[in-house]
Amino acid sequence: MSILRILIVEDSSTVSKILTHLIVQDLGYQVDVAPDMSSALVLLEQHQYFVVVADLNLPDASSGDIVRLVLSSYKTPCIVLTSNLDAHQRREILKLGIVDYIPKDNRYSYQYVVKLIDRLYRNQHVKVLVADDSVVSRKFVRMLLEHHLFQVLEAKDGEEALAVLEQESDIQLLITDYNMPKIDGVELILRVREKYNREDIAIIGLSNDNDESLSAKFIKNGADDFLQKPFVHEEFHCRVLNTLDSLDMMRNLWTKANRDYLTQSYTRRYFFSQHNSKETESGLLSVALLDLDFFKKINDTHGHDVGDQVLIEFALRLENAFAANFTVARFGGEEFVIAFKGLDSTKASTLVDKFREQSTTTPISTSAGDLEVSFSCGVSTRNNETLDHALQRADELLYQAKAAGRNQVISQ
Numbered sequence: 001m002s003i004l005r006i007l008i009v010e011d012s013s014t015v016s017k018i019l020t021h022l023i024v025q026d027l028g029y030q031v032d033v034a035p036d037m038s039s040a041l042v043l044l045e046q047h048q049y050f051v052v053v054a055d056l057n058l059p060d061a062s063s064g065d066i067v068r069l070v071l072s073s074y075k076t077p078c079i080v081l082t083s084n085l086d087a088h089q090r091r092e093i094l095k096l097g098i099v100d101y102i103p104k105d106n107r108y109s110y111q112y113v114v115k116l117i118d119r120l121y122r123n124q125h126v127k128v129l130v131a132d133d134s135v136v137s138r139k140f141v142r143m144l145l146e147h148h149l150f151q152v153l154e155a156k157d158g159e160e161a162l163a164v165l166e167q168e169s170d171i172q173l174l175i176t177d178y179n180m181p182k183i184d185g186v187e188l189i190l191r192v193r194e195k196y197n198r199e200d201i202a203i204i205g206l207s208n209d210n211d212e213s214l215s216a217k218f219i220k221n222g223a224d225d226f227l228q229k230p231f232v233h234e235e236f237h238c239r240v241l242n243t244l245d246s247l248d249m250m251r252n253l254w255t256k257a258n259r260d261y262l263t264q265s266y267t268r269r270y271f272f273s274q275h276n277s278k279e280t281e282s283g284l285l286s287v288a289l290l291d292l293d294f295f296k297k298i299n300d301t302h303g304h305d306v307g308d309q310v311l312i313e314f315a316l317r318l319e320n321a322f323a324a325n326f327t328v329a330r331f332g333g334e335e336f337v338i339a340f341k342g343l344d345s346t347k348a349s350t351l352v353d354k355f356r357e358q359s360t361t362t363p364i365s366t367s368a369g370d371l372e373v374s375f376s377c378g379v380s381t382r383n384n385e386t387l388d389h390a391l392q393r394a395d396e397l398l399y400q401a402k403a404a405g406r407n408q409v410i411s412q
């Protein structure tokens with residue numbers, strides 16, 4: 001993958017030096033600097049830029065010329081550096097279709113530029129669904145989102161929005177109007193929240209209705225934020241970015257709680273959250289407890305790092321073999337668990353035994369060379385009892401498998 005290139009057009013060498021340093025250090029992108037319009041033109045002809053960061057006023061051009069040129073002739077997103085602007089100037093430059101403008105009045109401004117460039121890069125993979133029955137409104141929001149490089153999908157009412165969400169499972173943000181035929185915005189949010197948690201999708205409500213309780217109504221029913229129409233571009237972008245930052249944070253937290261740091265397998269906590277609730281405590285379920293054989297010896301002989309490599313590869317093999325249909329989790333140490341929903345212990349143990357044969361005969365490649373690793377396993381079916389009881393039995397069977405010579409699966 002080629003390194004992204006950023007062009008800074010700025011006559012103050014102090015400003016361009018700070019920005020270059022931050023962009024290279026934090027993002028690792030390549031940065032070119034042009035101190036005036038004419039040198040910017042030469043560079044723009046030579047390279048394809050991901051983003052141009054441009055000063056509004058340059059020594060050899062009228063105010064804003066560089067911005068208009070970058071947007072119209074090079075179709076490149078533009079972040080504008082400015083001195084303080086009055087309200088009229090601010091409105092005029094936002095109308096040009098820039099990503100954002102940043103006043104050069106404090107050191108956080110430069111960090112904000114870097115954050116914005118990083119966000120733009122990530123936005124290219126972020127799908128946003130806009131639900132609004134007004135074509136004009138929908139297109140306007142689409143245009144604003146496209147200035148920030150989002151992938152935009154549209155729905156003309158709540159029903160269509162639900163259908164689009166069904167088809168496109170990776171939509172991260174829903175922006176919905178309130179007054180729409182069939183299902184209004186609040187009803188849409190209620191329906192969405194029945195299925196999607198806050199770490200799955202973020203929601204921003206919009207309305208030009210004068211009802212002052214609407215914003216609270218949206219948020220109480222599951223929206224993350226609300227914007228009164230008409231809104232200024234700037235506020236729209238700030239709220240979208242904040243909402244997506246919160247979504248990222250929530251997703252990170254979720255991953256930390258539910259994915260094991262070393263192997264990326266699900267955690268014990270996730271396993272129980274999926275299979276130990278009142279609703280899931282019925283129906284056929286078998287559990288398999290797998291424990292690597294003589295794992296301590298691998299650590300003692302080759303070191304902890306090699307032990308870690310074995311755990312990572314073993315978890316990956318389990319993931320590839322079972323995760324598409326069953327829940328695989330790291331229970332702790334060198335012990336893993338699989339929940340076979342819908343299978344009795346005979347069927348589940350046949351699957352695990354097939355995996356055991358393949359896995360044992362395929363050495364794990366590590367920095368200490370190829371290592372042959374086996375595991376023992378106990379499989380038990382839950383019978384009108386708690387998951388804990390089934391796990392206890394699986395643990396006893398695992399112990400029997402160890403005592404009987406290891407590298408085997410025992411089920412009951």
Ligand SMILES: Nc1nc2c(ncn2[C@@H]2O[C@H](COP(=O)(O)OP(=O)(O)OP(=O)(O)O)[C@@H](O)[C@H]2O)c(=O)[nH]1
Pocket residue numbers: 262291292293294295296297299303304305306307308311332333334402406
């Ligand atoms: N490298 C590494 N080792 C771990 C980790 N978690 C637990 N272990 C080690 O796993 C080993 C488990 O050892 P034992 O419980 O004695 O079991 P074993 O050597 O596999 O022997 P059997 O289970 O009886 O076949 C211990 O040495 C732990 O330190 C980990 O995250 N990384």
